[in-house]
Amino acid sequence: QKEVEQNSGPLSVPEGAIASLNCTYSDRGSQSFFWYRQYSGKSPELIMFIYSNGDKEDGRFTAQLNKASQYVSLLIRDSQPSDSATYLCAVNMDSNYQLIWGAGTKLIIKP
Amino acid sequence: KAGVTQTPRYLIKTRGQQVTLSCSPISGHRSVSWYQQTPGQGLQFLFEYFSETQRNKGNFPGRFSGRQFSNSRSEMNVSTLELGDSALYLCASSLAAGGTEAFFGQGTRLTVV
Numbered sequence: 001q002k003e004v005e006q007n008s009g010p011l012s013v014p015e016g017a018i019a020s021l022n023c024t025y026s027d028r029g030s031q032s033f034f035w036y037r038q039y040s041g042k043s044p045e046l047i048m049f050i051y052s053n054g055d056k057e058d059g060r061f062t063a064q065l066n067k068a069s070q071y072v073s074l075l076i077r078d079s080q081p082s083d084s085a086t087y088l089c090a091v092n093m094d095s096n097y098q099l100i101w102g103a104g105t106k107l108i109i110k111p
Numbered sequence: 112k113a114g115v116t117q118t119p120r121y122l123i124k125t126r127g128q129q130v131t132l133s134c135s136p137i138s139g140h141r142s143v144s145w146y147q148q149t150p151g152q153g154l155q156f157l158f159e160y161f162s163e164t165q166r167n168k169g170n171f172p173g174r175f176s177g178r179q180f181s182n183s184r185s186e187m188n189v190s191t192l193e194l195g196d197s198a199l200y201l202c203a204s205s206l207a208a209g210g211t212e213a214f215f216g217q218g219t220r221l222t223v224v
Contacts, residue, residue: 032211034212034213042217043201043215043216043217043218044154044201044215045215046212046213046214049212088153088154090213092209092211097208097209098156098159098166098167098209099144099156099213101153101154101156102153103152103153104153
């Protein structure tokens with residue numbers, strides 16, 4: 001069964017620190033990886049995607065992909081209270097070209 | 112550029128009734144996916160439509176159905192509503208089929224009483 005695993009948290013990080021969110025996936029042939037942020041009561045919002053091994057940076061966000069180890073992570077630098085949300089990892093599983101979603105990690109940034 | 116529009120935003124229905132939810136994707140997007148989200152649960156995939164054809168279907172009973180029109184707008188229908196169907200129903204729009212970047216509407220919050 002194709003799976004995407006995330007630690008449900010909550011992950012508590014002090015304001016200004018680096019928040020590190022991790023996601024592992026089961027399908028070695030997966031090609032595309034997405035991070036979404038979901039505030040309580042709102043819909044998910046795409047914040048980053050990554051296709052190639054290595055790092056991809058966008059402002060305070062960095063996505064890291066390691067296909068050999070089958071994990072993708074999201075780093076948030078200089079964490080702000082407004083970053084408090086649930087972060088969802090989604091993976092495009094190669095075999096059926098469908099987005100498979102993790103259950104999300106709840107992140108709390110403490111002022 | 113208009114985003115994904117879901118209507119209605121809120122709905123209260125009685126057990127046993129049926130309901131139809133609507134989703135208008137971003138202009139030019141041809142793929143629409145539907146998800147159910149309940150408190151504490153992740154996104155549960157219902158189905159994906161592309162060019163009026165259902166591409167994928169999740170593990171939901173036959174009471175859940177959908178369709179897509181030639182203008183890419185999509186509807187999902189739930190018949191014989193049960194209390195457990197109370198959830199946030201999300202529609203996501205993508206340019207192409209099968210796992211490209213998805214953009215979500217604001218959702219329809221369905222309460223079954």
